[in-house]
Amino acid sequence: MIVIVGAGLAGLSAAYHLRGMPYKILEREREVGGLCRSYVKDGFTFDYTGHLLHFRQTAIKALVESLLPDRLQRHARKSYVYSHGTYTEYPFQVNTYGLPPEVVRECLLGFISTLSPSSSPPPVETPSFKQWIIESLGEGIAKHFMVPFNEKLWQVPLDELTSDWVSWLVPKPDIKDVVSGALGIKDKAFGYNPSFQYPVSGGIKVLPEAFLPSVENLAYDSELVEIETGRRRAVFRSAEGERTEEYERLISTIPLPELVRRCVDLPAPMRDLAGVLRWVSVYNVNLAVAREHLSDKHWIYFPEHRYPFYRAGFPMNFSPTMGRPGCSSLYVEISHQPTQHQSEAALIERGRRGLEEAGLLQRADELVMSDVKDLYYAYVLFDRYRSRAVKELVAELERRGIFSVGRYGLWEHTSMEDAIAQGQQVAMRLRMRAAA
Numbered sequence: 001m002i003v004i005v006g007a008g009l010a011g012l013s014a015a016y017h018l019r020g021m022p023y024k025i026l027e028r029e030r031e032v033g034g035l036c037r038s039y040v041k042d043g044f045t046f047d048y049t050g051h052l053l054h055f056r057q058t059a060i061k062a063l064v065e066s067l068l069p070d071r072l073q074r075h076a077r078k079s080y081v082y083s084h085g086t087y088t089e090y091p092f093q094v095n096t097y098g099l100p101p102e103v104v105r106e107c108l109l110g111f112i113s114t115l116s117p118s119s120s121p122p123p124v125e126t127p128s129f130k131q132w133i134i135e136s137l138g139e140g141i142a143k144h145f146m147v148p149f150n151e152k153l154w155q156v157p158l159d160e161l162t163s164d165w166v167s168w169l170v171p172k173p174d175i176k177d178v179v180s181g182a183l184g185i186k187d188k189a190f191g192y193n194p195s196f197q198y199p200v201s202g203g204i205k206v207l208p209e210a211f212l213p214s215v216e217n218l219a220y221d222s223e224l225v226e227i228e229t230g231r232r233r234a235v236f237r238s239a240e241g242e243r244t245e246e247y248e249r250l251i252s253t254i255p256l257p258e259l260v261r262r263c264v265d266l267p268a269p270m271r272d273l274a275g276v277l278r279w280v281s282v283y284n285v286n287l288a289v290a291r292e293h294l295s296d297k298h299w300i301y302f303p304e305h306r307y308p309f310y311r312a313g314f315p316m317n318f319s320p321t322m323g324r325p326g327c328s329s330l331y332v333e334i335s336h337q338p339t340q341h342q343s344e345a346a347l348i349e350r351g352r353r354g355l356e357e358a359g360l361l362q363r364a365d366e367l368v369m370s371d372v373k374d375l376y377y378a379y380v381l382f383d384r385y386r387s388r389a390v391k392e393l394v395a396e397l398e399r400r401g402i403f404s405v406g407r408y409g410l411w412e413h414t415s416m417e418d419a420i421a422q423g424q425q426v427a428m429r430l431r432m433r434a435a436a
């Protein structure tokens with residue numbers, strides 16, 4: 001028996017690709033989807049912050065499109081950066097046109113200085129994220145976007161972070177693109193997601209739900225509380241009490257430190273390794289106002305510290321069915337340390353004030369809905385301890401028949417597409433082992 005823990009995209013995809021083999025899938029919540037979920041309040045649909053589909057893997061794109069035939073719409077990305085009182089297109093580094101001339105000059109000169117060959121020997125270690133920003137993009141882009149934005153997002157000094165994750169998320173432009181972007185010449189789409197797909201209606205939760213007809217033996221309200229890895233027994237708690245599942249292999253998609261904490265017979269050095277893993281949480285503040293067409297954009301990045309949020313988005317621009325006629329909905333994302341908490345009222349007030357300062361809301365706007373969700377595990381921190389800890393933990397767990405996958409199972413920054421791909425890959429590995 002294969003036991004799958006967690007019915008987010010990674011767990012559902014594993015179950016889908018294990019069809020025909022004996023498996024059970026157990027989920028703590030009373031619905032599927034994990035982070036890829038949506039909810040409705042007072043006639044407005046919100047994701048647990050906007051979740052947009054962008055594909056790099058043709059097989060996963062084909063799978064998602066087959067699960068949601070005619071239910072996805074393609075959008076040309078309208079994402080912007082708001083700074084110095086001006087909107088510039090994302091990514092900042094190739095779109096500085098429109099900023100004050102002295103800012104554009106600093107960004108250009110800084111970028112040009114990164115192009116001269118360095119006289120110092122190549123670094124032995126991966127540079128810190130801060131060093132990477134300055135060496136790849138220059139002092140100006142660092143000062144006016146990359147450093148303040150990322151400090152707000154990650155909530156730690158950027159020299160504590162490594163740069164081994166940035167390559168696909170932060171595109172390194174060439175000089176022609178940087179100069180064209182400073183002059184306002186637009187001759188190509190840039191970035192990892194110049195277009196995206198999104199469900200025509202229902203929010204992103206229609207994606208995990210589309211797996212359900214092909215998934216069996218799914219139990220909700222079943223929280224993994226303990227694993228004896230030696231005896232291959234896992235204990236789940238639900239409203240009815242506790243039950244034990246025996247397994248040959250276990251696929252876990254829950255956060256790696258949570259998994260390790262539940263494995264009661266792991267050696268102490270393994271527990272210590274899990275203790276070094278760090279992450280940042282995100283408050284997802286969802287608002288709606290009685291005014292139409294608040295913005296024509298999909299989402300906006302806010303690097304400046306005077307705005308408490310690092311990003312705001314407009315769900316009704318992904319799909320007009322996400323809200324009530326005559327109204328607009330929006331969300332803002334505010335990072336916080338997992339141990340720091342703010343009241344819902346304070347977060348709504350901070351969000352509202354920031355949006356007024358940015359000119360997105362007006363004083364007279366009536367909030368017709370407000371709500372806050374706390375995404376406790378949102379972004380894992382890539383620091384100098386992470387890589388070794390994850391590698392050793394994943395290998396030790398595999399020796400004990402446990403496969404830790406998914407965004408938080410592998411403790412990484414990956415997308416919905418990656419979670420689906422990882423579920424597929426682990427299912428294929430187990431199929432091959434069973435056939436051997």
Ligand SMILES: Cc1cc2nc3c(=O)[nH]c(=O)nc-3n(C[C@H](O)[C@H](O)[C@H](O)COP(=O)(O)OP(=O)(O)OC[C@H]3O[C@@H](n4cnc5c(N)ncnc54)[C@H](O)[C@@H]3O)c2cc1C
Binds near residue numbers: 006027034049050053
């Ligand atoms: C703010 C934010 C914005 C994002 N935006 C995008 C985007 O626009 N596009 C994109 O592609 N990706 C986006 N992502 C990433 C995307 O959400 C994830 O890659 C994907 O949803 C991860 O799926 P998963 O199955 O690996 O993990 P999860 O969704 O975390 O699933 C894990 C499941 O395990 C369950 N679980 C946890 N503990 C237990 C337990 N003890 N017992 C039983 N079950 C348990 C959970 O309830 C959950 O259902 C975003 C992520 C964040 C944080």
